[in-house]
Amino acid sequence: xxxxxxxxxxxxxxxxxxxxxxxxxxxxxxxxxxxxxxxxxxxxxxxxxxxxxxxxxxxxxxxxxxxxxxxxxxxxxxxxxxxxxxxxxxxxxxxxxxxxxxxxxxxxxxxxxxxxxxxxxxxxxxxxxxxxxxxxxxxxxxxxxxxxxxxxxxxxxxxxxxxxxxxxxxxxxxxxxxxxxxxxxxxxxxxxxxxxxxxxxxxxxxxxxxxxxxxxxxxxxxxxxxxxxxxxxxxxxxxxxxxxxxxxx
Amino acid sequence: xxxxxxxxxxxxxxxxxxxxxxxxxxxxxxxxxxxxxxxxxxxxxxxxxxxxxxxxxxxxxxxxxxxxxxxxxxxxxxxxxxxxxxxxxxxxxxxxxxxxxxxxxxxxxxxxxxxxxxxxxxxxxxxxxxxxxxxxxxxxxxxxxxxxxxxxxxxxxxxxxxxxxxxxxxxxxxxxxxxxxxxxxxxxxxxxxxxxxxxxxxxxxxxxxxxxxxxxxxxxxxxxxxxxxxxxxxxxxxxxxxxxxxxxxxxxxxxxxxxxxxxxxxxxxxxxxxxxxxxxxxxxxxxxxxxxxxxxxxxxxxxxxxxxxxxxxx
Numbered sequence: 372x373x374x375x376x377x378x379x380x381x382x383x384x385x386x387x388x389x390x391x392x393x394x395x396x397x398x399x400x401x402x403x404x405x406x407x408x409x410x411x412x413x414x415x416x417x418x419x420x421x422x423x424x425x426x427x428x429x430x431x432x433x434x435x436x437x438x439x440x441x442x443x444x445x446x447x448x449x450x451x452x453x454x455x456x457x458x459x460x461x462x463x464x465x466x467x468x469x470x471x472x473x474x475x476x477x478x479x480x481x482x483x484x485x486x487x488x489x490x491x492x493x494x495x496x497x498x499x500x501x502x503x504x505x506x507x508x509x510x511x512x513x514x515x516x517x518x519x520x521x522x523x524x525x526x527x528x529x530x531x532x533x534x535x536x537x538x539x540x541x542x543x544x545x546x547x548x549x550x551x552x553x554x555x556x557x558x559x560x561x562x563x564x565x566x567x568x569x570x571x572x573x574x575x576x577x578x579x580x581x582x583x584x585x586x587x588x589x590x591x592x593x594x595x596x597x598x599x600x601x602x603x604x605x606x607x608x609x610x611x612x613x614x615x616x617x618x619x620x
Numbered sequence: 621x622x623x624x625x626x627x628x629x630x631x632x633x634x635x636x637x638x639x640x641x642x643x644x645x646x647x648x649x650x651x652x653x654x655x656x657x658x659x660x661x662x663x664x665x666x667x668x669x670x671x672x673x674x675x676x677x678x679x680x681x682x683x684x685x686x687x688x689x690x691x692x693x694x695x696x697x698x699x700x701x702x703x704x705x706x707x708x709x710x711x712x713x714x715x716x717x718x719x720x721x722x723x724x725x726x727x728x729x730x731x732x733x734x735x736x737x738x739x740x741x742x743x744x745x746x747x748x749x750x751x752x753x754x755x756x757x758x759x760x761x762x763x764x765x766x767x768x769x770x771x772x773x774x775x776x777x778x779x780x781x782x783x784x785x786x787x788x789x790x791x792x793x794x795x796x797x798x799x800x801x802x803x804x805x806x807x808x809x810x811x812x813x814x815x816x817x818x819x820x821x822x823x824x825x826x827x828x829x830x831x832x833x834x835x836x837x838x839x840x841x842x843x844x845x846x847x848x849x850x851x852x853x854x855x856x857x858x859x860x861x862x863x864x865x866x867x868x869x870x871x872x873x874x875x876x877x878x879x880x881x882x883x884x885x886x887x888x889x890x891x892x893x894x895x896x897x898x899x900x901x902x903x904x905x906x907x908x909x910x911x912x913x914x915x916x917x918x919x920x921x922x923x924x925x926x927x928x929x930x931x932x933x934x
Contacts, residue, residue: 382750384887384888385887387753388750388751388753390753390754397749397750397753397754464731465722465732466726466729466730466731466732469726488869489869491750491751491868492749492750493749494734494735494748494749494750494751494868495732495734496718496722497722497732497734499722500692500718500719500721500722500726501722501723501725501726503693503723504696504722504723504726504727505726508799509693510692510693510719510723510800512719513715513719515862525803529715529862530715530863531714531716531816531871532630532807532808532863533805533806533807533808533861533862533863534805534806534807534861535689535690535802535804535805535806536803536806537800537801537803538800538801538803539799539800540799540800540801543799543800548869549852549856549869550855550856550862585730585731585760585761585762586731586733586758586759586760586761587759587761588757588758589744589757589758589759590756590757591749591755591756591757592755592757593753593754593755594748594752594753594754594894597899597913597915600899600911600914600915600916600917601915601916602918602919603916603917603918605918605920605925605928606918606924606925606926606928606929607928607931607932609916609918609929609932610929610932610933613877613898613900613916617877617898619820619877619898620844620877620933
């Protein structure tokens, strides 16, 4: 079975986003960019499935401009077999991305799509569910435990009230949560080797998908700042303030 | 122009989150039709509550045993013909709404706007991006706009005098039935208020050091009638279960009072609580980032501070 892992290049999780002075977006030049942490976990899981003999090939794909290939190199270095970039703007909308990935999944005959539940830049949490819908596949979202046995995947989902276990008939789309696994690091020799692996570049037209924009970002601003608070000496003083000044407890 | 509100429930009661989503729906133009999917025996009570809420003109009930448990595949397929007749489709951005809405949006070929915090105009919304470090104003040109609603940004709606008309709809069996099987649910039960709607939340982080130390937090929570939360670090360490997690990818809370104990304040945690009215932070590290957004800072070892806090409440 082939596993398709879509990945995204985003502002590094440890960098605080800064709004551009002209309010057109967030600064992404000259700041550290990385593979989206959720995508990294999905990739790790795909590699583990291959190691368990449940997967023959791990295919990674990204949608973006040329610089997005950085994350494909990272993915190849940790063990992906094949890497593809669909040449479209970095800010392509989730529905278009889902259409591109649908075409790719069909072309590659993927039996499972493993992907992050959301990207930490746009925080949309849409693409996996949309992809599953377009393919007519089942979906297990926010998964923190996964066992694949042939054509069946048992997925434990993190839901608001606790956990839910579903058994998925493959093919399916599985979106992963943070506690699924601890991603491995790439070794230096593998990073060097990954540099030489060719990356296939695909045009959206060749997948029969038109890249359109239905949402326009009119402005991006900083959230309101909180005022600096006061330091208290003890828990007793704190309780007094909350009781008598704030009248909240 | 009209609005379809998808309501959520736990099998017994209507989710409070849906009342917030209804508030957002009432800010859009057009009559509101609410829809609820439930198993036979669950439906009536939930439907009555929903019909009594302000703004709901009509209520559709989809009764089917498949909806005894959350089933996004079946529900999205069922909603497709209904959704086509509306200008907006609205659901709360809870685990339920996040799982369902993009699937429905893709089936009707519409681009969703996630997690809105404000309705500015009929096709213009504000939403947080980058873990709430930026707020984007988005304009949609779609003919139907699927929206998920950040519940902390909208007050739950009140009841109305004249309940809505309830209409039951039969659903057509569809092929999506066999895509997945429900196996089991492991739900946490607690006598405390629900995390996302509690007036007071007290959360513990990695600094709690062990699962049993959360008892100190629970003791205070019980005195304050507060909900208990946690940072991702505390959940990862196994001190508490995943449903306690507050943050960018966990639950978003905005109570009157948020008390962060032994939480350093990673960007991802702040994203889930920084809209709380009053923030109190207790941490022994004076440089902890949580202090930058706290209204009251107590720089002290939590193992000293918590017992003293509990005693001061007596």
